[in-house]
Amino acid sequence: GKRTFTMIKPDAVEAGNSGAIIKMIEEAGFKIVAMKKTKMTPGVAGKFYAVHSERPFYDDLKNYMSSGPIIPMILEKSNAVEDFRKLIGATNPKEAAEGTIRRLFAASIEANAIHGSDSDENAEIESSFFFSELERF
Ligand code: GTP
Ligand code: MG
Numbered sequence: 001g002k003r004t005f006t007m008i009k010p011d012a013v014e015a016g017n018s019g020a021i022i023k024m025i026e027e028a029g030f031k032i033v034a035m036k037k038t039k040m041t042p043g044v045a046g047k048f049y050a051v052h053s054e055r056p057f058y059d060d061l062k063n064y065m066s067s068g069p070i071i072p073m074i075l076e077k078s079n080a081v082e083d084f085r086k087l088i089g090a091t092n093p094k095e096a097a098e099g100t101i102r103r104l105f106a107a108s109i110e111a112n113a114i115h116g117s118d119s120d121e122n123a124e125i126e127s128s129f130f131f132s133e134l135e136r137f
Contacts, residue, residue: 001120010068
């Protein structure tokens with residue numbers, strides 16, 4: 001697939017790391033197709049992460065993801081989903097490889113700086129969650 005979806009999470013935006021993160025994304029060869037700054041309510045965050053609704057950390061995740069502004073983006077590159085997951089690193093920053101975005105900027109397994117879609121199908125669903133058809137063109 002050529003596209004993936006990402007968002008810079010509240011901890012990284014609040015810490016002033018969004019510029020450095022966007023620079024890493026561009027230097028890795030991703031083109032920004034769409035980008036905005038917005039803030040989710042706990043309800044919206046719960047909808048975005050509905051797949052985790054049975055997990056013990058779901059309420060914490062909703063509160064964290066709605067705690068401040070986020071920067072959702074659609075990114076374009078060949079093999080986008082897989083290459084972007086490599087660029088951000090493991091969910092837990094302690095397990096994330098050297099030089100990855102989460103290793104550099106994530107504070108904890110929850111406040112882990114950035115999201116990356118895990119499949120082409122979810123990239124499309126998540127892009128549509130934040131961006132209109134016109135914005136995705
Ligand atoms: P995303 O790109 O945000 O989807 O992260 P991921 O695909 O690496 O991990 P996953 O989809 O399994 O989890 C979604 C998000 O829930 C993570 O990025 C964390 O913010 C949070 N999370 C995952 N596991 C834990 C956990 O064990 N405890 C807590 N508090 N939060 C977690
Ligand atoms: Mg995930």
